[in-house]
Amino acid sequence: MRGIYITGMALVFASSVAFAAGQATPPARAVAQPRPATTGNQMPRAADGKPDLSGIWQALNSAAWDIQDHNASLARNLGVPPGKGVVEGNEIPYKPEALAQKKKNFEKRDTDDPGFAACYLPGVPRATYMPYPFEIIQNPQMVGIRYQFARAVRTIDLTGHSREWLEGWPDFWMGDSRGKWEGDTLVVDVRKLDERTWFDHAGNFHTENLHVVERYTPIDRDHIQYEATIEDPGVFTRPWKISMPLYRILDKNAEIFEWDCRFDQDTEKYKDAVPK
Amino acid sequence: MKKHVIVGAAVAAAVSVLLTLPVGAQGRQGRAGGSSPQTAAQNVSQRAATIKRLPDGTPDIRGTWVRVGGGMNEANPPESELKAFGVLSEPQGFGQGVVTAGPEGGKIQAKGPKYMPNPRPPAGIVDPADRKLPYTPEARAKRMDYAKNMCCPAKSLQYLELSVRCAPPQPWAGGGVHVFQRPNEIAMLFEQNHQTRVIYTDGRAHPSPGMVFFGGHSTGHWEGNDLIVDTTNLDGRAYYGVGNTFAPYSRQLHITERFTVQSDKLITFVMTYEDPQTFTRPVKVAGFLYPQDPDEELAPEFSCHEGSYQLQNIFGF
Numbered sequence: 001m002r003g004i005y006i007t008g009m010a011l012v013f014a015s016s017v018a019f020a021a022g023q024a025t026p027p028a029r030a031v032a033q034p035r036p037a038t039t040g041n042q043m044p045r046a047a048d049g050k051p052d053l054s055g056i057w058q059a060l061n062s063a064a065w066d067i068q069d070h071n072a073s074l075a076r077n078l079g080v081p082p083g084k085g086v087v088e089g090n091e092i093p094y095k096p097e098a099l100a101q102k103k104k105n106f107e108k109r110d111t112d113d114p115g116f117a118a119c120y121l122p123g124v125p126r127a128t129y130m131p132y133p134f135e136i137i138q139n140p141q142m143v144g145i146r147y148q149f150a151r152a153v154r155t156i157d158l159t160g161h162s163r164e165w166l167e168g169w170p171d172f173w174m175g176d177s178r179g180k181w182e183g184d185t186l187v188v189d190v191r192k193l194d195e196r197t198w199f200d201h202a203g204n205f206h207t208e209n210l211h212v213v214e215r216y217t218p219i220d221r222d223h224i225q226y227e228a229t230i231e232d233p234g235v236f237t238r239p240w241k242i243s244m245p246l247y248r249i250l251d252k253n254a255e256i257f258e259w260d261c262r263f264d265q266d267t268e269k270y271k272d273a274v275p276k
Numbered sequence: 277m278k279k280h281v282i283v284g285a286a287v288a289a290a291v292s293v294l295l296t297l298p299v300g301a302q303g304r305q306g307r308a309g310g311s312s313p314q315t316a317a318q319n320v321s322q323r324a325a326t327i328k329r330l331p332d333g334t335p336d337i338r339g340t341w342v343r344v345g346g347g348m349n350e351a352n353p354p355e356s357e358l359k360a361f362g363v364l365s366e367p368q369g370f371g372q373g374v375v376t377a378g379p380e381g382g383k384i385q386a387k388g389p390k391y392m393p394n395p396r397p398p399a400g401i402v403d404p405a406d407r408k409l410p411y412t413p414e415a416r417a418k419r420m421d422y423a424k425n426m427c428c429p430a431k432s433l434q435y436l437e438l439s440v441r442c443a444p445p446q447p448w449a450g451g452g453v454h455v456f457q458r459p460n461e462i463a464m465l466f467e468q469n470h471q472t473r474v475i476y477t478d479g480r481a482h483p484s485p486g487m488v489f490f491g492g493h494s495t496g497h498w499e500g501n502d503l504i505v506d507t508t509n510l511d512g513r514a515y516y517g518v519g520n521t522f523a524p525y526s527r528q529l530h531i532t533e534r535f536t537v538q539s540d541k542l543i544t545f546v547m548t549y550e551d552p553q554t555f556t557r558p559v560k561v562a563g564f565l566y567p568q569d570p571d572e573e574l575a576p577e578f579s580c581h582e583g584s585y586q587l588q589n590i591f592g593f
Contacts, residue, residue, distance in 0.1 A: 047331065054458060118581075119581070120581060120582045121470070121579055121582055135463075135474075137456040137458065137461075137463045138456070139338050139339075139456050139457075141339075142454060142456075144454060144456050144463060144465050146463070146465070146472045146474075150581075151444060151470055151471070151472070152470065153465055153470040153471075153472055155454055155465060161573065165573050166576070169576060172576060172577035172579070173577060173579050173582055174470075174577055176576070176577075194582075196582075253480045255474070255476075256472075256474075257487075257489065258444060258489040258490060258491050260442075260443065260444055260490075262442070262581040263441060263442065263443055263444075263581075266433075266441060266587055267433070269587075270433045270587060270591055271433060273432070273433060273591040273593075274432065274591075275429030275430055275431075275432075275590050275591060276429070276590070276591060276592035
């Protein structure tokens, strides 16, 4: 049975009125080479004493194409760069039927990847390792993230706002994020993620029960260690983890520019079309 | 179990009609009355209590705000030259997006927002005084061409209203706005269509003029309690409700905004639109921001492309 939800502007319209009204232990594998912290080169601190992660960051890997170890392959014009995966132990613990679905997804990745093929909001954690920059901007009560890809945005509430009101709402492409500081690590709990995003171009997928816990830990001024624990009992037999460093973009006056690639795709697709 | 979420434009059309139908309500939103922005702002500032400040002395405007006004709703006389084309209301322009009109014809809010200022500062077109947009002949011709060909169906893709295509509504988008503030930038994360805007306050220059964005590129600086923002690099296309007309901006459009922090609970602003290809004189639009009630929930995601079948429905593929 497929439920039909109507959201978007209608939802916002309604909501505007209304407003006015356990971690597993995966096999050990050294996926990162943390740089030793050096004095004088530490992450700046905000006025509240927390690490100030504000800045423009980017993952430098090929996980957006495949989060597991992968060879080069041809896709579209250029293809997929070869690369080491970001999954600890390299294994994704799919249930057998889910693994079959992943293989089907893989076969249709050039047309069905909601990220690279459709330019849809990439979801979490994929937004982090799309091969484009993103900006973290931090307030004491909220962390905002602006991703270049698909103009994706997240707001991470740090105040402990209740989530109960979200019951009954449709899921969100970028999920609902709530954060807290554990020492110098920003821990973000992400739920209500829409089932239609993929983890990568290789068709790794999840259900609407996906639960992601992200950890952003400063390495030094220009590097953050990123970790995400992924849980989805509908698809996986146990939680699993990805990790990677994030690199600060140091280019002068770097900016996250507006890029609506879906709009551009539509412009090309319908440029000579006549309304029916 | 699969859920289908029909998001955005498919529904946006219906909602936009709702938004555009209550002409009276939109008139209310844009009504500036006889008072000048300065007078009203002074009245407000006399009541102003405190202004929080950052360590560098600038007003601290971090937090979640609700915007009123800023739209280019014209006075909307019944003899509108666009009436012949079935156009329901006048263009709303870059300031479009405040979702205020209800299906019953336009009560502004279901319940009174906690921090809505009383009296309300001006909102809408404040100059020219007659609230009619001073189009150049070329712009007026372009606008009429658009009105003739946009509906229904639109003649072609280029006549399709941009909200139907989930174009970024900018530089202002509707709904609540989360404001982040650092010495080098002020970032605004909007509820509507996950739009964002950054105002760089580090003295950087605009990109080369050939780089254009729906939201343009904004730089700013503080003058006391006023934040002066300069926006260029605009795409020239703007975002209107279905049934509205195309305000034919050019890429020469230059927007200057003056935000005045009146208190912790009120920011007033005046936007000046200059585009010699479109307007014979600058147009000034006023509005204000008040804090969202902290007891209210934060706005959820507003996606658009992801659930939209609007283009498929229009073109049949």
